[in-house]
Amino acid sequence: MLNMNKELARLEKEGTPIKVAIVGAGKMGKGLVNQMSRIRGMLPALVINRNAEKAINALLSAGIKKDDMVISNSLKKINFALEKGKYVISEDIDIAAKANEIQVVVDATGVPKVGAKLSMDAIHNGKHIVMLNVEADSVVGPILHRYAKEAGVIYTGTAGDEPGAVMELYDFAVGLGFEVLAIGKGKNNPINLEANPITVYDEALKKKLKPNMLAAFIDGTNTMIEMTCMANATGFVPDIRGGHGIVSNIDDLTSFMRLKEKGGVLNKYEVVDYVRGIAPGVFLIFTTNLEEVHSQLEYLKMGSGPNYVLYRPYHLTSLETPNTIFEACINRRATIAPTEGVIADTVTVAKKNLKAGEKLDGIGGYTVYGSIEEYKVAKNQNLVPIGLIDEDTKVLRDIKKGEFITYDMVELDCNSLIYKLRKLQEDNM
Template identity: 60%
Template structure:
């Protein structure tokens, strides 16, 4: 990290900057713009939102006068404004990666198909792409990462989100020689499988968060998607469909995440899971075959062993994204990305309520579906539908009961989307 800081300071001293385009000006996008303003050697040159007022507000919240923000309606206006060192706002998503001076594109939308399109456009235009959009990553991350590598650019998830925070601890543990047994995260909200935008609206508006986004946190879908991203970046698997979700505290994590025959809950090691009672932190469970290393861990007050927890008690979501931007720009390295050509885990789809033949579904955090986690192989065997492929043009082909796992043959998917086409290519690889 100190190396990145040194490189950023040198860039700033040379009056040069990493120019960033940010798509999405909700809670996370606005926070990111403000934070990048404070980073030496980095500028949020372009902010794009379907509501242009949100893009402009992202700048004004960061201390930029409204009169100093250029609202651009075409690529020529964007390029001219950036050449004059102006801050630019737009409502045209397609322009994120096309400006000449943009170095890195960040997707802060959380919409699966938008994320797939943005990533493909960025790669085509030879820009690094950072996704806060794990919803897209768990569906088509492997093929996007493969295409990005071929193009010589970086495809990455973000530091600060739970998957990125877990991967940083995972890498630290493996680099120091520990054996990693389990990885996971705390769940930040009470679990309510029936949560909808209506039921969480008041709380969401209090935090200036989209109601469907908060609903996706509370109904567990976001957690399942994040665990799938962790799995795909490490090769670790869910121990059981949906995860164990024990209620525990940090001190008890090493015992809880041991094998059943050792007094824990696990059927096997090298798993991903989540727990109540330890939020907002993330954790990695490690052990070592070396008696002297055990002795030193116990001297260091890391617990009695043989398993130990490496716990980070916070994750700063989009406020940490500058780290991922800098790693991509300077080191050509992702914070977190899938390691295989196909997923190892899948975020699958469950009916949130009874569904009738002929009706349309909606999407993540809405009224008709929620997500769970399963191994990719089991999901493929059972023909289970990835939730990131569901949109408002998905039509139910038969009655489906509340709580039933939805398969491909139960619905007619929208096959015109970028994410669907990429998924098909990924499956054929």
């Protein structure tokens, strides 16, 4: 990305900016629209939301005049407006992949089944797809990545989210020849497995978040999903189901994140985990077998070894997504993608006692939460990934609070695209 500024300036000068469709005008989508409005050579040309008013507000908050906007669900009108340089707003998600001028589609919905459809539509229509939707990526990312590669487009997670931020550290360390031992993210609060939209409502209101989004942070599901994406991109696995989740600062991190026989908590290396006390940052633990390199690292105040930590103290979520858009469109590179296949899963756990015949909800709801597990273990135990659970999922037998949910315990929507993609992924990868 060293030449990003110059290349975007060139595109701006030539009148050929990267035109982007952003689907979802919530906190992440709105932030992206605003940030992109200040970038030369890149436009939030098409903003799609179920409620057009939210998309309009996103553009208005970025200083874009209403006279420069066109609101339509007609593909013909939208194509004409985009050609004329207008900002377009639509409530039709299918438009994102079909609009002629659009080069990159950004999924900022956070809804697994929406992400699956949006990705497939983008791939089939020759558009690059940028996923802020880790919820979908953790379930069907590997097969979507394969389809994108076959179609000659880029499927990528985003810079600024923790998985993308970790991948920057990972690429840096591996590229320099270091041995990477562990990767992970910070968490800014203790996990409360009983968190739901009601218990977090007041806090969500203060933070201007949807209650179910905040509930997914607090019950740990979001953290588990992000670690799953890290695992599928690097081949690293959770050391234990759900992760250790130690409490540590950066200075003490290498003391904890080492093997048990060395006084740490780990059973093995090449693992992914989370740590309370270093949020909002991400980390990587590395070592080397070269004495001269150890000597230089100590001289450079990286610690006394043998393990060292790389730490990125921030992640700017969708404000960094333009970096990924540029890399995908201009350099045809992914920021992070599930290139290692299906390494881990975020499996489903009952948040409360569930009765036969009851309907579930999904991520950030009242009925279930997620926990990371190695994929081979999850598959052997027939565990359901939480991204397949939604409001149409029916409980087939009584399930106790804290019980891991298997496929035979629930009735899923087998006709949904995300279910079909998951089945294809399990059968072919």
